[in-house]
Each structure stands twice: as structure tokens, then as C-alpha cells.
Amino acid sequence: xxxxxxxxxxxxxxxxxxxxxxxxxxxxxxxxxxxxxxxxxxxxxxxxxxxxxxxxxxxxxxxxxxxxxxxxxxxxxxxxxxxxxxxxxxxxxxxxxxxxxxxxxxxxxxxxxxxxxxxxxxxxxxxxxxxxxxxxxxxxxxxxxxxxxxxxxxxxxxxxxxxxxxxxxxxxxxxxxxxxxxxxxxxxxxxxxxxxxxxxxxxxxxxxxxxxxxxxxxxxxxxxxxxxxxxxxxxxxxxxxxxxxxxxxxxxxxxx
Ligand code: ADP
Numbered sequence: 001x002x003x004x005x006x007x008x009x010x011x012x013x014x015x016x017x018x019x020x021x022x023x024x025x026x027x028x029x030x031x032x033x034x035x036x037x038x039x040x041x042x043x044x045x046x047x048x049x050x051x052x053x054x055x056x057x058x059x060x061x062x063x064x065x066x067x068x069x070x071x072x073x074x075x076x077x078x079x080x081x082x083x084x085x086x087x088x089x090x091x092x093x094x095x096x097x098x099x100x101x102x103x104x105x106x107x108x109x110x111x112x113x114x115x116x117x118x119x120x121x122x123x124x125x126x127x128x129x130x131x132x133x134x135x136x137x138x139x140x141x142x143x144x145x146x147x148x149x150x151x152x153x154x155x156x157x158x159x160x161x162x163x164x165x166x167x168x169x170x171x172x173x174x175x176x177x178x179x180x181x182x183x184x185x186x187x188x189x190x191x192x193x194x195x196x197x198x199x200x201x202x203x204x205x206x207x208x209x210x211x212x213x214x215x216x217x218x219x220x221x222x223x224x225x226x227x228x229x230x231x232x233x234x235x236x237x238x239x240x241x242x243x244x245x246x247x248x249x250x251x252x253x254x255x256x
Contacts, residue, residue: 013068027217043207051218085153091145100133123151143174163195
């Protein structure tokens with residue numbers, strides 16, 4: 001468990017964008033009220049355009065709400081911070097740096113690398129890429145590159161880990177392996193993780209909670225606690241029941 005409790009709150013958060021072509025406004029998020037804490041792995045699902053990525057960008061501090069506020073332990077989020085680490089769908093690695101130097105990058109720019117070299121070693125070990133530490137990103141497979149991107153964020157020991165479809169670009173087998181790897185890493189510190197995914201099974205397999213959203217305006221339509229131990233059995237009756245419940249909320253239910 002993380003050393004201290006981390007409570008993230010979205011208080012009546014709305015985010016609108018003016019369209020350039022006409023006078024219309026896109027209501028990306030409409031009065032979202034949510035509370036999340038460390039120990040939770042939140043899966044965000046919903047159709048394209050329902051505001052999932054906008055929520056992550058607001059929590060990251062990369063964007064500001066139009067109205068309402070976001071707080072971490074009652075402190076308003078105003079700007080990005082290494083305490084809120086983001087991992088994108090496409091592994092955003094520096095192609096001119098080796099795997100080891102990509103992982104060490106943020107410690108180096110913060111002047112914290114000296115004395116922390118063993119952290120870099122540990123991260124390499126966690127993702128099983130010690131033998132590839134001198135390789136460049138262009139030499140890695142998609143799954144390997146995404147592992148590097150993941151631990152590159154984790155090295156800052158973020159209180160909140162933001163995952164924007166981190167596995168969306170991977171093939172099905174690599175994806176399932178990576179789901180287990182991310183869970184293993186998350187279980188070490190149980191920081192608050194918030195993951196956007198389009199894959200309902202992935203949302204249930206990984207999340208302690210699945211938040212289902214809908215679009216125009218972007219809003220929360222269901223907030224479902226997944227009360228199952230890890231590792232989860234994708235074919236269990238409970239799993240299938242969660243899947244049906246979520247599909248119904250997304251209007252893909254068979255019997256409506
Ligand atoms: P999702 O991640 O669920 O697909 P997004 O959060 O990316 O949804 O977007 C929600 C809505 O806000 C969409 O209609 C999108 O077009 C709009 N939107 C998001 N970011 C911007 C932006 N920077 N400028 C204008 N419109 C945006």
C-alpha cells in the first residue's frame with residue numbers, strides 16, 4: 001500500500017470546447033462528480049467522444065476544467081506533476097536514447113539520478129528487459145516498448161498512474177500478458193491507477209471499479225465495483241455477469 005492516502009476528487013467538472021467551424025460548443029464533460037483513492041484501479045469505458053481522455057488530461061494537469069475543480073487531497077490540480085504519471089497508447093520513447101537512458105530520463109532531468117541508479121536497474125528487472133538495456137526503441141517490439149514507457153512513468157513513483165489505452169496497439173496475446181504485468185506492478189504499491197480502455201473484458205479483468213460513460217454530453221452512466229480477487233477468470237459466471245451489465249449500460253445488451 002502507498003504510504004499515505006491519496007484522494008482524487010472531481011467536483012462538478014465540466015469541460016467544453018468551442019468548435020472552430022461554427023458557433024456550436026462540444027460538451028466533452030458535463031458536471032462530473034467522482035471520488036477515487038489509492039488502492040483502486042479504475043477502468044474508464046464508453047463510446048468514442050464521451051470524454052475519457054479529457055478526464056485523464058484534466059487529472060494530469062494538461063488541461064483545465066471549464067467549470068468545477070479537481071483536487072488531490074484537497075489541493076487543486078493546476079499543472080502537470082511527476083506525481084501524476086501518464087502512459088499513452090503509443091509508447092512515447094526518445095528514439096535516440098537507449099532503453100536504460102529512456103527509463104532514467106526523468107530522474108536525470110530532475111537532477112535525481114545520482115544515488116538512484118539502482119532504481120533504474122530495478123525497473124529493467126521488473127519488465128524483464130535487462131538484456132536489452134543498451135538497445136534503442138527502434139529495435140524493440142511494441143510490447144517491449146510499451147513496458148519501457150510504463151516503467152519510465154513508474155520510476156517517479158507517481159501517486160496516480162494515468163493509462164490512456166496503454167495496450168490498444170498490441171496484439172491480443174501480448175495484450176493479455178501485459179495486463180498481468182501492469183497488475184503485478186500496480187499491486188506492489190497500489191497507487192491510484194486510472195485506465196482508459198475500449199476493451200470491456202480488459203476493464204473488468206483489471207479494474208477494481210469500472211466507470212461507464214456516455215457521450216453528448218460526456219457523463220458517467222454507471223460506476224461498478226468489481227468484487228473479485230486477482231487473477232480473474234474471464235469465463236467465470238461473475239465475470240460474464242459484469243460483462244453483460246456493462247454491455248447493457250453501453251446499449252449493446254442482447255435483450256433490451
Ligand atoms: P474519448 O477519449 O472518450 O474518445 P475525448 O475526451 O477525446 O473522448 O473527447 C470528448 C469530446 O471532446 C469529443 O467530442 C472531442 O471531439 C472533443 N474534444 C476533445 N479534445 C478537444 C480539443 N482539444 N478541442 C476541441 N474538441 C475536443
